[in-house]
Amino acid sequence: MNNFDYARATDITEAVKLKAATPEAKFIAGGTNLIDLMKYHVEQPRRLIDISRLPLNAVEETGTGGVRIGALVPNSTLAYHPVIERRYPLLASAILAGASAQLRNMASTGGNLLQRTRCAYFYDVSTPCNKRRPGDGCSAIEGLNRNHAILGSSASCIATHPSDMCVALAALEATVHVTGGQGERSIAFADFHRLPGDRPDLDNTLRADEIITAIELPAQGFAANYSYLKIRDRLSYAFALVSVAAALELENGRIREARLALGGVAHKPWRSEAAEAALRGQTPERASLERAADILLHDARPHRHNAFKLPLARRAIVRTLTQAADGTPQIQSIKSIR
Ligand SMILES: Cc1cc2nc3c(=O)[nH]c(=O)nc-3n(C[C@H](O)[C@H](O)[C@H](O)COP(=O)(O)OP(=O)(O)OC[C@H]3O[C@@H](n4cnc5c(N)ncnc54)[C@H](O)[C@@H]3O)c2cc1C
Numbered sequence: 001m002n003n004f005d006y007a008r009a010t011d012i013t014e015a016v017k018l019k020a021a022t023p024e025a026k027f028i029a030g031g032t033n034l035i036d037l038m039k040y041h042v043e044q045p046r047r048l049i050d051i052s053r054l055p056l057n058a059v060e061e062t063g064t065g066g067v068r069i070g071a072l073v074p075n076s077t078l079a080y081h082p083v084i085e086r087r088y089p090l091l092a093s094a095i096l097a098g099a100s101a102q103l104r105n106m107a108s109t110g111g112n113l114l115q116r117t118r119c120a121y122f123y124d125v126s127t128p129c130n131k132r133r134p135g136d137g138c139s140a141i142e143g144l145n146r147n148h149a150i151l152g153s154s155a156s157c158i159a160t161h162p163s164d165m166c167v168a169l170a171a172l173e174a175t176v177h178v179t180g181g182q183g184e185r186s187i188a189f190a191d192f193h194r195l196p197g198d199r200p201d202l203d204n205t206l207r208a209d210e211i212i213t214a215i216e217l218p219a220q221g222f223a224a225n226y227s228y229l230k231i232r233d234r235l236s237y238a239f240a241l242v243s244v245a246a247a248l249e250l251e252n253g254r255i256r257e258a259r260l261a262l263g264g265v266a267h268k269p270w271r272s273e274a275a276e277a278a279l280r281g282q283t284p285e286r287a288s289l290e291r292a293a294d295i296l297l298h299d300a301r302p303h304r305h306n307a308f309k310l311p312l313a314r315r316a317i318v319r320t321l322t323q324a325a326d327g328t329p330q331i332q333s334i335k336s337i338r
């Protein structure tokens, strides 16, 4: 690990000022991703700004019927928070599908959004990687790309975003609240993470001096009809090959509102307006669910080792939507898929 300075911010204003003064500095929250990246020399910040003691650890219901989650709320606290369990079980379920209990105790809500890809070449500094150093080339395109993207990739990068929690936040249409030198702003979740394009080094639209302060959930939590299904090589402690967050609102046996987001397939949680529109007004029978899956996957472009993700994703979408419609969500402590 390289030498670095350490500073602890006492409030948000100080955190933003410290970051603006040293743009190559990094905030550190739980440290579960950043410290690994530093050990591998992927990240070499000159300074760490410890934000872990900032007062951003509340989960509060808002005046508009939603919930505001502080950026430092640990993943485990959030998953077991009574309001989240009762009103947003999709989010609780997705969090519990990720990492391990110990990691979830350390990992923060804001840090989860900003965790970096698990592309093995990204972590191996002896190989070219455009995300680490733009212009160097992408080792995965002609290399081992079993875990990589099938949607939204570019000639520069085919990495996926590894978060489970973010797939649920995408389906729930959360908002990310941030503060920076130019003040506060809110970013729709769909606009927070980026596709790689020709700047795969940029994972998201956060500015250099901005800190995430909170994530806000809208009032609709889809607590009756939801499911999060994660397919991985091992049944625990592994990142998703494909994951699906499904949330439905049913009325008289028909789908009134549908949300469908995929993880493990793109540089960001993947949603398709057309697929969700195709579900609205339908009964949740297999043919309608398969049609939505086909629409969502229409533009998928697999690489040499990951063509299996296409049929896997199609089946996972149909299964997850069926679980949601039946009110029998995947239970994360039971590893068999129903
Ligand atoms: C072995 C292992 C297995 C894992 N498995 C899974 C899994 O299956 N599913 C899954 O979803 N995740 C998994 N994770 C990832 C884990 O969820 C993330 O590492 C964690 O959420 C990151 O949060 P953190 O607070 O530790 O972030 P840190 O490591 O502290 O920070 C990560 C990044 O976010 C920035 N940052 C942190 N907070 C803020 C903020 N408030 N504002 C601005 N920038 C900020 C930091 O500067 C850094 O760049 C796994 C991790 C490990 C090590």
Ligand code: SF4
Pocket (backbone or CB within 6 Å): 117, 119, 120, 121, 122, 128, 129, 130, 131, 132, 137, 138, 139, 140, 141, 156, 157, 158, 159, 200
């Ligand atoms: S897929 Fe992206 S992260 Fe992986 S080697 Fe290529 S450029 Fe780097």
